[in-house]
Amino acid sequence: MKVKCIVSYDGSQFSGYQVQPKKRTVQSEIEEALTKLHKGNSIKIFASGRTDANVHAVGQVFHFETSLTIPEERWPYALNSLLPEDIVITSASYVDEEFHARFDVVKKEYRYIINQQKTQDVFKRKYCFHYPYELDLHSIQKACSLLSGTHDFTSFCAAKTEVENKVRTLYSIDVKKEGNDVVFSFIGSGFLYNMVRILVGTLLEIGLGLKSFEDIPAILEGRDRRLSGKTVPGHGLYLWKVYYDN
């Protein structure tokens, strides 16, 4: 049987999602818990994609094969009792054998949260990027409209990114103020390496007036990483939701 799980994790104490020798990663912790549950039979999981060190997830999705016949609604409890406290399975369901957590992704939502309190909010220091500078949200919103749609995002991914086709579609980009926070939401067909963090870095520079929203078309057309803004830190980033058909 194939199980699909939704998992939330606090990325602070992980060297990212993917297994790496001698590093604490989300994947290795989950596989270890599953292997324990399967009495030592090694279980491999397949996620919608990776996340980097310090990056969080509210709704990461993975699947795995099991021979156990645990009722759907008991899977989260069974796994959470074996997982460390910074990983929580929030739901599980049995799915078709054809389902694949990575290949079947239709779209993904990432959020990036900055906190604008004058002094650092101690309770959010690992969960938001502290950025206490005045931002022109109106200009940022105009830049967001220019970034939505289908574009070659070469200027908005890490220079060393090896994937060839850098055309992606951003279905929506939203920015909203929530108390002392500013929350950026990106829903897209797929995201290149560091894409959200470079998009946010660029939007913040526009918000400060260091760049103009009118620069966006030229930045996109230039296809050069040096034209866009700085990469903001990982700890403000959340893989929020992964969408599949049905």
Added chain:
Amino acid sequence: MKVKCIVSYDGSQFSGYQVQPKKRTVQSEIEEALTKLHKGNSIKIFASGRTDANVHAVGQVFHFETSLTIPEERWPYALNSLLPEDIVITSASYVDEEFHARFDVVKKEYRYIINQQKTQDVFKRKYCFHYPYELDLHSIQKACSLLSGTHDFTSFCAAKTEVENKVRTLYSIDVKKEGNDVVFSFIGSGFLYNMVRILVGTLLEIGLGLKSFEDIPAILEGRDRRLSGKTVPGHGLYLWKVYYDN
């Protein structure tokens, strides 16, 4: 000159507020930073009161004497640059020589936050008590009305509490739902050892129907710790605000 500071801290990594030999405490970290700033001259701070291990503060207040002539608004920056990331000075001001952070307290506000999400919210695991059980908030509110006012709170403090006079005044107790959280707020003249945590433990038992709000008068009159509810964990508790005259 005397400086009054407001400080916020994440209690997770501290053995409480007060200096203890070989333990990491909030007081010792702040005194160490201040002593560094005063080129090795040892500085002692005086807070509004202690907080226990894992208990947080949004608005703890302390004062100290200084010979430095740093402008008021620069004190937070000067100190924060020397403090660990789980302590943040949010404001500072010069005050009269007569001011005392502990003896001049007029009232204090504590908050206690429970999170009712079905599975643990990983981002709040150190900042809320996870309590995913259905609560009758109406009964809890009725119990709150019966607890407000001036009472002998012997039944609501740790049995070993040594202070003799256990009469305190609760000016207000509020309970409100905020998304998946339930936030309890207590404003009072003063609080006995573990008082807020025992009050919340009792209110939760009333919310579950294990106790009735109608039991409150008898619990108060009985002056016996065994009559009230369990002590809830420290990590849901916040010293929210300390009030002084002016």
